Amino acid sequence: MxxxxxxxxxxxxxxxxxxxxxxxxxxxxxxxxVGTLLVALVGRKPSNxxxxxxxxxxxxxxxxxxxxxxxxxxxLNYSVPYILCGLSMGFAERVGLFNxxxxxxxIMGMTVAQVFALLGPQIPVFQWVACIVLAIVVGAIWxxxxxxxxxxxxxxxxxxxxxxxxxxxxxxxxxxxQLPGATTYKTANFxxxxxxxxxxxxxxxxxxxxxxxLFMMVLAVLVFWFVMEKTRLGYGMRATGFNKExxxxxxxxxxxxxxxxxxxxxxxxxxxxxxxxxxxxxxxRIISGMDNYGFDGIAVALVGNCTAGGTMIAGFLFGLxxxxxxxxxxxxxPKEITYIIQGLIVVFIALRSGLKLYQEWLxxxxxxxxxxxx
Amino acid sequence: MQGITKTFPGVVANDNVTLxxxxxxxLALLGxxxxxxxxxxxxxxxxxxxxxxxxxxxxxxxxxxxPNIATELKIGMVHQHFQLVQNYSVTENIVLGREPxxxxxxxxxxxxxxxxxxxxxxxxxxxxxxxxxEDITVGMQQRVEILKVLYRNANIxxxxxxxxxxxxxxxxELMEIIRRLKTEGKTIVLITHKLKEIKAVADRCTVxxxxxxxxxxxxxxxxxxxxxxxxxxRSVKFELDKSPCKIGTAxxxxxxxxxxDIQGNPKVHDLSFEVHEGEILGIAGVDGNGQSELFxxxxxxxxxxxxxxxxxxxxxxxxxxxxxxxxxxxxxxxDRQKHGLVSDxxxxxxxxxxxxxxxxxxxxxxxxxxxxxxxxxxxxIKQFDIRAGEGADTPAGSLSGxxxxxxxxxREISLSPKVLLVAQPTRGLDVGAIEYIRKRIxxxxxxxxxxxxxxxxxxxxxxxxxxIATISKGSIVGTYKQGEVTEREIGLMMAGSKKxxxx
Numbered sequence: 001m002x003x004x005x006x007x008x009x010x011x012x013x014x015x016x017x018x019x020x021x022x023x024x025x026x027x028x029x030x031x032x033x034v035g036t037l038l039v040a041l042v043g044r045k046p047s048n049x050x051x052x053x054x055x056x057x058x059x060x061x062x063x064x065x066x067x068x069x070x071x072x073x074x075x076l077n078y079s080v081p082y083i084l085c086g087l088s089m090g091f092a093e094r095v096g097l098f099n100x101x102x103x104x105x106x107i108m109g110m111t112v113a114q115v116f117a118l119l120g121p122q123i124p125v126f127q128w129v130a131c132i133v134l135a136i137v138v139g140a141i142w143x144x145x146x147x148x149x150x151x152x153x154x155x156x157x158x159x160x161x162x163x164x165x166x167x168x169x170x171x172x173x174x175x176x177x178q179l180p181g182a183t184t185y186k187t188a189n190f191x192x193x194x195x196x197x198x199x200x201x202x203x204x205x206x207x208x209x210x211x212x213x214l215f216m217m218v219l220a221v222l223v224f225w226f227v228m229e230k231t232r233l234g235y236g237m238r239a240t241g242f243n244k245e246x247x248x249x250x251x252x253x254x255x256x257x258x259x260x261x262x263x264x265x266x267x268x269x270x271x272x273x274x275x276x277x278x279x280x281x282x283x284x285r286i287i288s289g290m291d292n293y294g295f296d297g298i299a300v301a302l303v304g305n306c307t308a309g310g311t312m313i314a315g316f317l318f319g320l321x322x323x324x325x326x327x328x329x330x331x332x333x334p335k336e337i338t339y340i341i342q343g344l345i346v347v348f349i350a351l352r353s354g355l356k357l358y359q360e361w362l363x364x365x366x367x368x369x370x371x372x373x374x
Numbered sequence: 375m376q377g378i379t380k381t382f383p384g385v386v387a388n389d390n391v392t393l394x395x396x397x398x399x400x401l402a403l404l405g406x407x408x409x410x411x412x413x414x415x416x417x418x419x420x421x422x423x424x425x426x427x428x429x430x431x432x433x434x435x436x437x438x439x440x441p442n443i444a445t446e447l448k449i450g451m452v453h454q455h456f457q458l459v460q461n462y463s464v465t466e467n468i469v470l471g472r473e474p475x476x477x478x479x480x481x482x483x484x485x486x487x488x489x490x491x492x493x494x495x496x497x498x499x500x501x502x503x504x505x506x507x508e509d510i511t512v513g514m515q516q517r518v519e520i521l522k523v524l525y526r527n528a529n530i531x532x533x534x535x536x537x538x539x540x541x542x543x544x545x546x547e548l549m550e551i552i553r554r555l556k557t558e559g560k561t562i563v564l565i566t567h568k569l570k571e572i573k574a575v576a577d578r579c580t581v582x583x584x585x586x587x588x589x590x591x592x593x594x595x596x597x598x599x600x601x602x603x604x605x606x607x608r609s610v611k612f613e614l615d616k617s618p619c620k621i622g623t624a625x626x627x628x629x630x631x632x633x634x635d636i637q638g639n640p641k642v643h644d645l646s647f648e649v650h651e652g653e654i655l656g657i658a659g660v661d662g663n664g665q666s667e668l669f670x671x672x673x674x675x676x677x678x679x680x681x682x683x684x685x686x687x688x689x690x691x692x693x694x695x696x697x698x699x700x701x702x703x704x705x706x707x708x709d710r711q712k713h714g715l716v717s718d719x720x721x722x723x724x725x726x727x728x729x730x731x732x733x734x735x736x737x738x739x740x741x742x743x744x745x746x747x748x749x750x751x752x753x754x755i756k757q758f759d760i761r762a763g764e765g766a767d768t769p770a771g772s773l774s775g776x777x778x779x780x781x782x783x784x785r786e787i788s789l790s791p792k793v794l795l796v797a798q799p800t801r802g803l804d805v806g807a808i809e810y811i812r813k814r815i816x817x818x819x820x821x822x823x824x825x826x827x828x829x830x831x832x833x834x835x836x837x838x839x840x841x842i843a844t845i846s847k848g849s850i851v852g853t854y855k856q857g858e859v860t861e862r863e864i865g866l867m868m869a870g871s872k873k874x875x876x877x
Contacts (some may be wrong), residue, residue: 180665232731239727242718249675249705249713250727251696 020305023352028303028317031345035337044333052327071323072200073208077280079319080217081106084195084272085297086315087224088143088265090306092157094228096241097127103294104168105142105266107287109135111172114284117194117277118179118187127193131218132274139270140263142168147262151255157262162185165270169290176286187284196279213275220268225308228265237261269294299346308312318342387413389585395530398811400552400562402572402593404605405582406804407775411565414582415532418563419451420444431530439807450528452519454535457739460508464501465490468522488874493524498554511869512660513544532563537571541660542832548569549575560804569598581605606805616816619840622651625824626672626793631681633664633671641667643848645681649793649873654815654825656839657850658832658864664848666708669797670828672826673705674698675713686792699728704791706782708798708828710775712783717771721762722751724770725785759810776807783814794818797828812838846870 031364036046051062059071092099108181115133120127149155150286228234239247240257241264248254272293277284300318304310321342325335387410394402405411405673416422418429420438421796428503431447439446444451458467469486490503499517506517516536519683522532533552537545552562552575564576565855572579572593579596581588581604588604603609626649628823633642642664649655659665672683674695683691690698707713715724726747727736737743751766760780770778779799786794796815802810815838817826836843843853844867851867852859 230742232736232742233740235723235726235730235742239716239723240717243712245712245718246714246716247727248695249673249707251694251699251725253694253696 017083019372021310024303024305024310024314024349027348027352028345030348031341034344035341038340039333040339042334047329048160048331049333049337050331051249051322052331053324055327056324057339068206070208071205071327073205073210075216075316075320075323077210078322079316080213080279081272081276081291081293082274082296082300082310082318082322083217083315084220084268085100085179085251085293086300086304087220087297087308088268088272088294089297089301090304090308090311091224091268092143092199092230092261092265093301093306094241095237095257096244097157098261098267099143099146099161099262099265100158100298101143101146101164101266101294102163102297103290104165105139105269106276106291106294107165107168107172108142109139110277110285111168111175111273112138112270113274113277114176114187114190115179117190118284120194122191122193127191128196128212128278131194131278134270135274135277136267136333137270139273140267142270143266144259144263145261146266150262150356151258156198163202165290165294169287173286173288176284182284182286185286185288187286190270190278190281194278195282196275203334209280211275211279213279216271216275220271221308221312224268228308233260247341254324269297272297296342299342302349332338379857381733387585388417391582391585391587392857393580393587395561395563396578397561398556398559399577400556400575402564402566402576402579402604403582404566404569404572404579404601406567406605407802409582409605411582412534412584415451415534415563415565418444419532433604441670445528446462448527448529449532450523450526450530451532451534452516452536453521454538456515456519458507458515458518461506463503463592464510464518464521467507467518468503468525470522472526490521490525494523497524497551497558499551503699511544512539512548515542516540516544516548517551520555526559527549528561530561530563534565535567536564537566538830539661541868542861544871545571548658550603553626560665569601572601573598583607603806615662616838617820619819620652620822621840622653622822622824624648624650625686626826627682628672629684631668631669631671631683632679633676634679635667636676640679641848642671645845645848645850647843647850647853648828649825652819652822653840654819654827654838656835656842657826657828657845658835658842658868659830660868661830663845663868665797665845667848668845669705669708669795669828672795673703673707675704677816695731699789699791702790702792704786704789704794706779706786706796706799708792708801710778710782715778718769720751720767720769721755721760721773721781722748722766724781725751725766725788728785728789743826750788754781754788758784758814760784776803776810779803779807779811783811787814787818791823793824798830799827800829800831800834832864836861844868 033369036049039046039049039291055061056071056075059069060067085106088102088105089099113135114132116131117127120130146157146160146164149160150157178180178186179187196213198210198212201210201214202208236247236252237257238253239250241255244254249255276293296318300314301311303317304312304314321338325338328337330334391414393414404417404562413422417424418438420441420443423439429438430436436447459470462470465483465487468490474482474486487503490708494498494501494503496639499521501510501514501521502519507518520531535549540548549571553562556562562600566572576593578590579593579601580590581601583605606727627877629646631642631645632640635641645668647655657668659666671678674693678691681691682689685698685701685703690701690703693701711717716727719727729735730742730747735743735747748766754760755762755766758780760777762773762777770781773781783799799811799815800853803811812834815825815827825838827835837857841853841855842859842864844851844864846868847870851870
């Protein structure tokens with residue numbers, strides 16, 4: 001009886017471990033545990049870290065009992081580019097591609113949004129919508145180039161995306177230096193017609209930078225889910241991602257799948273660039289380095305298992321940690337701990353195969369017992 | 375050597391198996407694919423370690439941790455897949471890992487050649503010790519594998535499915551070699567699922583089923599039928615009921631086709647044939663003679679260099695894979711895992727993989743009708759008796775080989791193609807699934823479908839086909855109606871000689 005129960009427990013446990021979502025949650029918890037340990041090791045109070053995170057999450061300051069909803073707004077706003085870049089990585093990953101070019105696609109989206117915001121006609125609503133659409137289109141083209149190179153000429157997408165990241169960075173600088181009012185690091189201020197700000201959000205979140213980008217992010221998550229899970233396009237892409245040869249043998253146009261998926265992937269990152277440019281800043285930036293949202297997106301997608309919902313939750317987590325950084329510093333916690341936690345989470349996710357080995361070992365033990373009993 | 379008890383968990387490959395081999399006998403180890411034959415022998419050879427059980431040789435308990443220890447104990451194994459260096463000579467391959475050196479520690483090939491020649495003489499294994507591996511036939515390569523084992527002074531020799539890659543003539547020669555080895559005092563374990571070979575050479579036979587020993591019998595006292603029943607666990611039918619062939623018009627015409635492999639080496643050479651409605655055309659031949667490339671060319675996986683492929687009047691030579699499928703080309707691929715199925719997809723998604731983009735599976739705005747997909751799959755699961763734990767939602771990868779093949783065959787038949795290309799439909803399947811798949815293929819023929827079958831199993835070709843074309847080095851050597859040609863003649867053609875030449 002007790003053996004039966006134990007067996008059931010073991011098999012129940014291993015079945016739980018088979019679920020990718022459960023693994024992700026476990027991995028995140030593990031990452032935080034190690035992070036906590038590190039904070040304690042350097043002689044700071046781990047509770048302060050959690051207080052900072054809690055405040056970034058709920059706006060409530062445990063130490064003085066004050067509530068400020070602006071933190072919630074900022075956390076959400078920080079999450080938007082993480083989630084979108086996560087979707088970018090995740091979409092390509094589902095088709096069997098590794099898109100390290102999210103950063104470049106993000107920069108191109110940002111650049112074109114800035115250009116149109118400063119040079120385009122200042123028509124209310126139209127201007128920011130056009131900026132965003134252009135950012136999406138340019139991101140899609142930037143990703144699509146990689147797709148065509150990969151599908152037609154078998155150029156590794158890893159190499160071409162990394163190269164394109166640098167091209168985008170310097171291209172962006174060249175272009176933005178030509179914009180009105182350009183100094184070494186910024187351009188003139190955007191006209192109000194190009195701003196994504198949403199007065200309703202500002203009112204309810206105590207003047208946070210939360211903006212219309214939130215809607216676009218939610219829409220993007222829905223589009224990801226819908227295209228991937230519900231349409232014939234997504235079916236062909238998933239088949240290509242799981243088994244390219246079988247997909248090809250079954251008549252699925254693999255070349256088309258790869259090109260389109262890279263374009264869609266780039267579109268998500270381009271959108272992120274547009275939203276950050278017009279939503280979080282009042283002027284155009286002439287960037288001297290990368291924002292790293294594109295790279296962090298890889299981690300977000302990994303934690304979110306490349307699904308729409310999972311990536312959204314993982315992106316929130318990353319946004320939360322980013323927003324908590326300043327609060328941590330004010331509580332004598334080094335903000336770098338958030339990077340360490342993020343890094344740990346990614347490492348643990350990569351160790352998933354190790355977990356699989358453990359599962360197999362459990363299964364083997366169980367069988368051995370069964371045989372011995374007989 | 376007496377008393378091997380083994381259990382090997384993981385998927386209980388060997389469940390408390392006891393195997394006794396007497397000195398100087400030929401013991402056959404019979405079982406279906408997955409019955410645990412190879413696992414058991416790998417344990418004996420030190421490739422795997424067992425979880426419990428002991429091995430005793432001449433009454434002395436031994437622990438075989440790796441193949442080197444097995445070699446020291448004079449146990450040798452002739453692997454199913456040869457482990458030879460292509461551009462080394464026969465002798466070099468034989469001594470590899472045990473190279474003889476002279477007093478200055480310099481490699482001494484001449485003395486090795488002398489020793490190898492002695493072995494060749496002693497056991498009647500005709501090979502040229504100086505020839506390069508890439509220049510000799512598969513049958514000869516196998517003899518090199520045997521010589522490798524003999525060179526290491528093995529007394530117990532394990533043959534793992536040795537006849538899988540041989541022509542009937544080469545099989546006969548191998549049987550002769552095995553008998554010779556026995557008269558020279560060697561002990562032989564022959565792993566196989568072919569009953570004929572057991573009847574031909576073995577003294578005793580141990581039958582394994584699902585990791586357990588069913589029985590050990592004297593081969594002389596049982597019939598092939600009885601052995602088969604022991605192996606499968608129920609009665610089996612050898613001969614298929616086949617109605618006479620009602621040939622219709624030619625559906626698939628292949629005209630002077632040349633096809634290269636991925637590296638650009640010519641593999642199919644000026645090939646022409648026709649497949650008619652209501653017939654099964656079989657392509658017999660030894661693995662690697664252009665069969666795979668021919669199918670890649672027909673299905674569009676690989677471009678055709680020149681020549682024409684015409685499917686019921688339409689030239690499909692340069693069409694995309696999808697266009698060919700739309701024209702009515704069905705394909706049961708040789709490699710299920712690679713080309714046949716997406717193992718992470720459910721059965722339902724796999725069944726739809728060739729027509730998902732068409733109505734009614736695709737509705738307006740490119741939306742897929744998943745409930746309909748599932749319903750279709752459920753019908754096929756019932757029709758084709760596919761055993762799946764979670765019904766249509768079962769991931770294809772978690773099915774057994776036989777059920778995976780059933781999914782593929784079900785899908786292809788449900789698309790009602792004009793021509794069905796079938797490659798190696800029963801490879802690696804258990805007897806039950808083999809019977810079922812063959813019956814389904816015959817059913818399709820009854821319905822007037824044109825079927826092209828490639829198989830390396832001559833039995834399968836002889837049993838199923840109405841016409842048999844034999845392929846050798848990318849060319850068809852001869853095409854004959856069933857009954858006009860014997861297995862021996864096909865065997866000769868497989869080796870490249872025309873039927874007339876043989877007589």
